[in-house]
């Protein structure tokens with residue numbers, strides 16, 4: 001099971017360090033991913049199942065791209081896990097599929113683990129599962145789905161940060177369709193809460209969760225990882 005926390009524009013250097021140290025001290029065995037803001041990156045000394053990644057990057061080693069962060073800066077902190085295609089970058093920051101593919105290919109060339117996010121907006125969801133899958137497959141245009149270090153996160157746009165999670169049946173249906181072509185681990189994201197983690201992790205083909213809002217309090221994130229650890233023991 002993979003339990004990932006996307007801090008988005010939350011936490012600072014000090015609170016990130018405290019968060020990571022708290023999680024590290026619990027000795028969990030699930031796969032844990034934490035995506036703090038760039039400014040909170042540091043050389044954390046962590047076991048192999050806990051990785052600190054980045055929410056974004058500019059697909060270059062270095063150069064003249066004012067305000068951007070390239071791999072020269074990430075390599076200083078041994079970052080090798082990245083988010084690509086998050087809905088907030090697609091819809092709020094206006095990243096096109098071309099930009100996303102450039103980032104994907106660059107991270108792939110760097111042999112990074114990539115959590116690639118896909119998901120449909122509300123008006124597409126209202127048209128039914130065929131429209132949803134057509135929309136999602138378009139988000140795979142130019143993406144190598146056979147990349148060894150790929151993890152796919154299904155995150156319906158209308159469920160992100162809204163407190164309105166997709167239903168168990170909706171998640172199950174999309175993951176089932178994805179599983180036909182995608183061999184990579186599949187995560188669900190979109191208003192996951194401590195109380196819904198158990199149920200979501202029990203869905204067929206669901207290999208974990210990518211959590212924003214509900215994960216920012218370390219006690220909550222910790223409970224989610226504990227649920228994943230317990231599930232692993234059950235199997």
Ligand code: PGA
Nearest residue numbers: 160161190191211212213
């Ligand atoms: P949320 O965010 O849990 O706040 O809905 C999920 C995400 O954006 O990955």
